[in-house]
Amino acid sequence: MRTGSEPATARSALRARLWLSVWGFVWAIVGTALFALVGRTGWAVACGVLWLIVTVDLAMILRHLRQVPHYQPGPGIPPYPPPDRRV
Template identity: 50%
Template sequence: MRLNRAGDEPVHARSPLRMRFWLALWGTLWMIAGTVFFVIVDEPVWAAVTAALAAITTVDMVVVVRHIRQGPHFQPGRDVPPYEPIREDAEPPKPKRLP
C-alpha cells in the first residue's frame, strides 16, 4: 500500500532541535527546583528521583547542543532547501542478484 506524501520524511526528516533544547532546559530547571524542595522537606527518595531526572535532561541538552553545532546536517536552517520528494512515476530500484 502506497501513501501519498509531500516529501520523503522518513529518509530526510528534520528535527526541531532548538525546541527540544528549550523543553529540556525547562525540565532541568523544574527538576533542580524539585530536588531542592525535596531536600528541604527531607524526602531523600524523591530528591534522588528528581536529581536523576535533572541529570538525564542535562545530558539531553548537551547532546542537542552538540547536534546544533554540527551544522545543517543535523539542523538545517532556512537557507537549506528541502529535499526532493519521492516521485510516484519513478521506477523502483531493481534488486541486485547474488552471484
Template identity: 60%
Template structure:
C-alpha cells in the first residue's frame, strides 16, 4: 500500500487537462448555440453575453491545447521523475 505523504505531490499529481479540454469543448458548443439562439430571438444583450462567454471559452481552449502540445512538463506521465526538493 502506497501512503501519500508531503513531498510525493509531483509523483502522484496528474493534470486534468484532458478533462478541461472536454469541458471547454462543451462550453464552446453551448455558448455558440446560445449566441445563435438569442440572435434569432432578437435578444441582443443576451447574445452579447453569450458571445463574451464564447470568447473566454475559446481563449481557455487555446491555452489548454497549447499546454497539451508542450508535452510532459504540463502533462506528466508515470515515466516523468519527481522534482527534487531543494534543501532548506
C-alpha cells in the first residue's frame, strides 16, 4: 500500500544484488570444481545446488532490470486509503 511518504528518487538495489550474485556465481563454480577434483562429493553437490540457486537468482535479477519502469503516481496524488477491514 502506498503511504505517500516514499522518497521521490527511490531506487532499487538490483545492480548491487546483480554484482553480489555474480560474485556468488563465480565462487559456486570454483567451489564445485575444486571439491569435485579433491573428491569431496558432498561439498561438491552443496556448491552445485548453490550454483543452481544463484543462476535462478541471476535470471530473475536480469529480468527485473530489463523491465520498463512502471507507473508511479506523482506528488499531487494522495495516498491510497487504508483497506476496509470488515470481517
